[in-house]
Amino acid sequence: MRKILRWRGGLLLLAAFLFVFASRMDHVQAHKEKHTPEQLKAFQDVFMEQVRIGDLLFHGDGDTEKKFDVNLSKTGMACAMCHPFASDTHPHEFPKFQEQIQEFATLRDMINWCIENPNEGERIDVNGPAMKALEAYHYWSNKGSVLDPGKH
């Protein structure tokens, strides 16, 4: 009798333990947290700040260039002078064979080509903050254009 009671007690304890454990499953397993509106806004703010910086660099803002230690043009020209609203940059068509570079290229490669050639500026780090901001501005400005990679 005592043995049966011990077993039942043990089972009850185990059940209680499992119940408590199960009720806390969502806090310990590998599902991510649900996003709050505040978090989503924070992500968007980070993105838009990069778009703003990219916009300034694209439009030849000297103070922003100094801040990022880049020299995007020695001709006085800015990217936006040939590409108002980032038109004719078609970021949605990269990567592709780029005729001017004569090789398969990404948007970042083409950005550097333009900096070095028509603008006679200094090539920037493809993974650096200035390039990422420029890329953000290109994509943001062309948002809604349909992805069409490889198009000439």
Place this chain on the structure above:
Amino acid sequence: MSDLERERREAQRELNKPDERPDPSLKITRRTFLHRSLVAGAVTGAATYGWFPLINTLNLAFGAQAPFSFAWISDTHLYPKTVNTRFVEKATRAVKEVQAMKPAADFLMFGGDLAQLADPVELRLGNDILKEITIKKHFIPGEHDWYLDMGKTWVSLFGNSPWTFEHKGVQFIGLDTVSRAPDYWSATKMSPKERMGHMATLDGSVAGPWAGVGSDQLQWLSKTLSPLSKDKPIVIFSHNPLYEYYPPWNFWVRDWRQVHEILKPYANVTNIHGHTHQVLYNEIGTMRSIGMLATSWPWPYAPQGVPQLTKPMIRANPGDYFDGVGWAKLNVTAAPKVEHEYMMWRKDVYAEAQVDSGTGDNDNQILRPRVADQMWPYK
């Protein structure tokens, strides 16, 4: 339907009535006066591409008293030589070619944007370059010539606009479409350099809809035209197109409807303009409008609003800074006809296939206005 689309359709109905075209004596032929290298194959190519009428030859049948020609140079956008020699080189080339025209042109029309930032150094540099042209010269300003000192240096060098003169039976008019911008600089106490900087940014948000003829100049235009007969050939030079192409880049004048009300009674009106840096052609009621090339650099076609009658120019190679740019000559023959030729410095002027067209991307290019100049403290 958006408000903009509704407005455009209403304007279209009003201005392009089915029975209204440029004067029937204004014939547009299929002859093209392109670079010689294109003449042989271009016509059939263009036919299959579907762009009719071919618009760079205009037959304006009017009573020109004798044959003559004139040249157009605009949008040189000169920087000081210490900053950029590329634009100086191209402006100089255009000037040399105009001066070498045989027979000589009767006059040169300079269509604005001689300077980049209206710096007196830039304007005087342009004046020195243009001095090589010994024929008569007429000038209208561009926005890049004006907003550093509100036109003081420009007027001292090149005189006031608007103006008009008659030459061999044709009435020529030069309008100023740039100096009447609504004041965007006083409220935030901008310096002259800041004011000019915002004006110089084609896709900027701050300078707003600066292009306009203005009520005083509209009155002047009406008064100037009123003694003329209704079939008098009239050529109106302006920096901006006298119709609505793409307002965010001021590829228009904001009072274009009033301009057309004034021009409506006149059957032979041609508007020749700069600012857009690309091949353009349009017809609004009885007026035709031709956009001229820049010597400095070509612009992409706007994502919307490219006139349907425009045969797009070829996509320029950004690695070749002589591509997509040039000047223009217009010959008025004894026929009488006017032949307009884009003097582009590369072989191909027009696209013959969509893949080469400057508008080739427009069916998949959605663009947004910039944001940085609307955010404090940048603004």
